Amino acid sequence: MSTIAAIGTPHGKGGVAMVRISGSEAFEVAKRVFVPANKARFEKQLHGSVYYGSFRDEKGVFDDGICILFKSPSSFTGEDVCELYCHGGLLVTQKLLASALKNGARMALAGEFTRRAFINGKMSLTQAEAIGGIIDSVSDKHLTVSANQANGSLSRALGEIYDELKLLAASVYAYIDYPDEDMTDISVPEMKQTLIKIKARLDRLAGSHTYGRAISEGIKTAIVGKPNTGKSSLLNLLCGEERAIVTDIAGTTRDIVTETVRLGDIILRLSDTAGIRESDDTVEKIGIGRSIGAISEADLVLAVFDLSRPIDDDDKRLISAIIESGKQSKTVCILNKSDIASGPCHKLPFDRALSISAKNNEGIELLVDTVGEMFGAGEIGENDEIIVNARQCAAVANAANAVGNAIEALDGFTQDIAGMDIEIALAAIAEADGRQVSEDIVNEIFSHFCVGK
Amino acid sequence: MIKYTAEKTQVAIIGAGHAGIEAALACARMGVKSILFTLTLDLVGNMPCNPSIGGTGKGHLVFEIDALGGEMGRAANAVMLQSRMLNASKGPAVRSLRMQSDRVRYRDYMKKIIENTENLTLKQSEVVSVETENGRVIGVTTSFGAFYPCECVIIATGTSLGGRIIVGEEAYESGPDNTLPAKRLVDSLAEAGVKLARFKTGTPPRIHADSIDYSKLERQDGDTDPIMFGFAPSRENLLPCYIAYTNEKTHKIIRDNLDRSPLYSGVIHGTGPRYCPSIEDKVVRFSDKERHQIFIEPMGTDTKEIYLQGLSSSLPEEVQLQLIRSIEGLENAVFMRTAYAIEYDCCDPLQLKNTLEFREISGLFGAGQFNGSSGYEEAAAQGLIAGINAALKVKGQGEFTLNRSESYIGTLIDDLVTKGTNEPYRIMTSRSEYRLLLRQDNAKTRLMPKGYGLGLVSDDCYNAFKEEEEQLASLIYALEHESIKGGEALDDLLESRGYARTGAGIVKAELLKRPEITIYDILALSNDERVYDKNILARAETEIKYSGYIKRQLAEVERFAKLEEKRLPPDIDYTAIRGLRLEAAQKLQKLRPESIGRASRISGVSPSDIQVLLIYLSQGGKQ
Incomplete structure (x- = not known):
């Protein structure tokens, strides 16, 4: 396999950055890029040793730093690995990577380090996926769930269901293959009972993905409301220093389009936040045209109304826009400015409504609870398994579906058909669990990793 | 010791039990000069255990043997004492026929067929040695010192090879039913490089x-x-x-x-x-x-x-x-x-190819209990495949194998030669992933064209089969394209089976898909003048009622075929592939599976090993 290199630390300015090189030529590349302070000591290439020196390219030395060598197979990838730590400037890091690439390494593909680690037997597929989860975690909850999964907790839960189904399949086949043996071990009604129980467990697991996704990928959220209802105060509150994790995905600091914020354990992906600020600043830009687009794409709509003023035509237009987009059930009606409101509470056609004061930071806990409840937090117990991974969710849903078919087959068809369905469910669970994996899945999984991980 | 050279033959079959018979008949019927050795001419086609042919999964095998032009099904029909369809109520995929058979008349039937088959000699002699030269078979030698030169040898020794009978504290060397044990052949096989195991079976009083x-x-x-x-x-x-x-x-x-x-x-x-x-x-x-x-x-x-x-x-x-x-x-x-x-000696079937020829000994084939299986039907199925392949080899006409998605025979052989077995292997319906496609009722559709192509099925048989297929196709077409008019008669039927009256008409096939409706209900409502064979009716009913499931299994067969098509080059050095676990690398190195599909069925090769192989292949075999 060729020797690969990539920047292992996040892009941007920082104190220290790291370039990782992996492959049979890793040490050779290091020799060409790294000038050790103590040449004799570096020649020994001791596993796990730390060497100080400087980095160079064809023009000469450009930085100094540290080099660590990991010998195969005792490294992350299982190959010879060299980690070069330079100062964390964008330019210097790029220069170090470029130098490594010019001296025998090629740019690593997405997820290639982890993939090599997996290929070289350093980790299982589910562990590899869990590492992806740990890297991607932006919420504590996601981190906890990922860490649990890396320990195999979901595997255990799926394993139990798998074993139960296997036992059931075995009973069916024993009964079919040994018709003379006077076997009455399991009756059709008993079988059906067991299947119904298993289906409920699988359904619950598949259902946990709503929450799992909310704590990992996040929910597409639109904040809407006519000007001066306090959308930007709410936005600032959500993005406030103390609770915001902000990533700028597209564009510059001046033109932030999407912001990712954490609300309790749940991640919100706020769309068109620039637009919200803009339209609040400039009163002339009234109109809800811009909001309609955001509403129709959102999985969560935070509709902001001003408690201190009566509902007017603009509010009503917004309400009908929400209803027309079919997002009524996905909307939280936020009645803002509870601090200065004196009149009676507005009666609006939403199941979920709460009063807050964005300015005084009051009522935000209510919002946390409400959104949490909408995305299944209430149904998930402290120790319940949560599926954060879409692949696993699809497999578990397939298994639940197959078990459902088996139940139906027991009514309308014959036991051999029920047996077939149970086998399909078994295969689906094995897939969720990583016991059985097809080529497509492996490729799919590893393309999700960022370069350098 | 060789005392004289007997007449040259092309294939020698050792043992005239259920495997040996099918092997010998297949060779001879394919025009290859063959000799069938038995320890005693009075026990050709003996049933040393139960007097019945068929059973769960086994019935499927017999239907398949029959469709390919084998003899077992015809023999069982001829000497039937009683016939029962097992699992009749448990679904079409698992219905299996079992026939009680007249044990003495079965032997007589088989001996007569063999004696009257062209190209085939039946000889009472103990084969004591298989002669090989440069890794290929050159002949066999009997206890009387006769050397029979031949190109292929099929070992079908059943429980006679190194046989030892045990009753309580008593034990003595013997084949089944107190026949001679084949003792000397054991050493000869070991010398030729065959890895042997010791299995045990038994029979009631x-x-x-x-x-x-x-x-x-x-x-x-x-x-x-x-x-x-x-x-x-x-x-x-x-x-x-x-x-x-x-x-x-x-x-x-x-x-x-x-x-x-x-x-x-x-x-x-x-x-x-x-x-x-x-x-x-x-x-x-x-x-x-x-x-x-x-x-x-x-x-x-x-x-x-x-x-x-x-x-x-x-x-x-x-x-x-x-x-x-x-x-x-x-x-x-x-x-x-x-x-x-x-107790008896058998080989480790992992040494065999899907043709049942030994990988390392050209021209040597194994069949039946010698390959680690149990049961007359399993033996006959292997005998047939070994016989066909020995004949093809002699004729220089390639190989004949059946895969898991088209037959129980293929499933049985694939299990034996890919997974091996550590106890006598018995077929079961649960061994097949494609049960709903591998039914008894469509065995001919699946296999008879192949049997005909090999020259094992007569023209008459084949023409009759084609005619049945046409009848079935036209019946299914009619059911899918004709409707039953709405009205009292239809509604009365629906109501009597627990469905709601609708007043509307319905396509026959749609009506038949309802669990409580049978094909006879439809015929009764159709005023159809045509007379159908009951087996064709039953099959059309299954094809339509289970069409959704059949389609699903066909999709799985396609997936299966994809993995079977992913070929593994024969010269891969598995020990050099990084990431393969040692056990998997060793197994793969030894068994050299032709495809990813087969590799995935080898015990000791885990899904993650398969992933490594897939990645290895996708990188063009380079690391």
Whole structure:
């Protein structure tokens, strides 16, 4: 396999950055890029040793730093690995990577380090996926769930269901293959009972993905409301220093389009936040045209109304826009400015409504609870398994579906058909669990990793 | 020692049991000069155990053998005593035919067929050596010193190879039914490089029919209008079977004498079949079961010998007699044959290719119990495939293999040669992933064109088959394209089966898909003048009722085919592939599977090893 290199630390300015090189030529590349302070000591290439020196390219030395060598197979990838730590400037890091690439390494593909680690037997597929989860975690909850999964907790839960189904399949086949043996071990009604129980467990697991996704990928959220209802105060509150994790995905600091914020354990992906600020600043830009687009794409709509003023035509237009987009059930009606409101509470056609004061930071806990409840937090117990991974969710849903078919087959068809369905469910669970994996899945999984991980 | 050179032949088959017979007939019928060796001419096609052909999964094998032009199904039909379709109510995929057979007439039938087959010589002789030169077979030598030069040898030695019978504390070297054991051949095979294992099986006692009190037993008759193998015209059931049960007294006798059972005292070393346990095994392993079922089966019309299925044992004779007499209805049983356990040598089937030829010894084939299987039907199926391939090899015409998605025969062979076995292997419907496609009723559709292509199926047979296929196709077409008018008659039917009256008409196939509606209901409402064969009706009903499931399995077959098509180059050095676990690399290096599909079925090769192989292949075989 060729020797690969990539920047292992996040892009941007920082104190220290790291370039990782992996492959049979890793040490050779290091020799060409790294000038050790103590040449004799570096020649020994001791596993796990730390060497100080400087980095160079064809023009000469450009930085100094540290080099660590990991010998195969005792490294992350299982190959010879060299980690070069330079100062964390964008330019210097790029220069170090470029130098490594010019001296025998090629740019690593997405997820290639982890993939090599997996290929070289350093980790299982589910562990590899869990590492992806740990890297991607932006919420504590996601981190906890990922860490649990890396320990195999979901595997255990799926394993139990798998074993139960296997036992059931075995009973069916024993009964079919040994018709003379006077076997009455399991009756059709008993079988059906067991299947119904298993289906409920699988359904619950598949259902946990709503929450799992909310704590990992996040929910597409639109904040809407006519000007001066306090959308930007709410936005600032959500993005406030103390609770915001902000990533700028597209564009510059001046033109932030999407912001990712954490609300309790749940991640919100706020769309068109620039637009919200803009339209609040400039009163002339009234109109809800811009909001309609955001509403129709959102999985969560935070509709902001001003408690201190009566509902007017603009509010009503917004309400009908929400209803027309079919997002009524996905909307939280936020009645803002509870601090200065004196009149009676507005009666609006939403199941979920709460009063807050964005300015005084009051009522935000209510919002946390409400959104949490909408995305299944209430149904998930402290120790319940949560599926954060879409692949696993699809497999578990397939298994639940197959078990459902088996139940139906027991009514309308014959036991051999029920047996077939149970086998399909078994295969689906094995897939969720990583016991059985097809080529497509492996490729799919590893393309999700960022370069350098 | 070679004393003289006998006539040159092309294929030599060692053993004239169920595997050897099919192998020899296939070779001869394909125009290859063959010789079939047997230890005794009086026991050609002997049934040393149960007097029946078929059973769950096994019935499927017989239908497939029949469709390919084998003899077993026709022989069973000819000597049928009673026929029953097992699992009739458990679904079309698992319906299996079992026929009680006249043991003596079965032997006579087979011997006569063999004696009247062109290109085939039947010879009573003990083969003591398989001669090889530079890794290929050149002939066999008999105990009288006759050297028969030939190009291929098929070993079908059953339980005779190194056979040893054990009854209680008594043990002696013997083949089944006290025949000669083939002892010297064992050394010759080991010398040729065949890796051998030792398995064990057993058979129950036989008693005299007049010593049974039938009034105390449950009678079990055959099906009315029984289905025959190959859907041949029905014959009448000749004799009933009976059912008896063991009781607590029986179990106590067994428990009290366990120390005298060679299975438990350590006298027997061979591995026995889990699927066909002795009565002492059943009593020990299922100690909470109050009774075990015993089938009382006739052995033929001209004999009073009765077979006691379910009482297989290796306990001392006097204990056997005691325990039989503890069973209600058998209190006065008169013993005719004592139950015994038998140990024998067989090969490790991982040495074989899917053609059943040894990977490392060109021209040497194995079939039947020698390959680690158990059962007459499993043996016959392998005999047929080994015979076909030996004939093709002689003729220089390539190979013939069946895969898992088209047959139970392919499933059986793939299991044996890919996974190996550590106990006598028995086919079961649960061994197949594609059960719903591999039914008895479509065996001819699946395999008869292949049998015809090989020259094993006669023109008459093939033309009749084509005609049936056309009838079926037109019947299915009619059901899918014709409707039943809405009205009283249809609504009355719907209501009587628990469905709502609709007043509307319906396409026949849609109506048939309802679980409570049969094809006969549809015929009754159709005023259809045409007369259909009952087997064709039954098959059309299955094809339509289960069409959704059949489609799904077909999709799985496609996925299966994709993995089977991913070829693994024959020269891969698995030990050099990074990431393969050592065990997997060693297994793959040894077995050299042709495809990813086969590699994935090798025990010890895990899904993650398969992923490594897939990645290896996707990188063009480079790392």
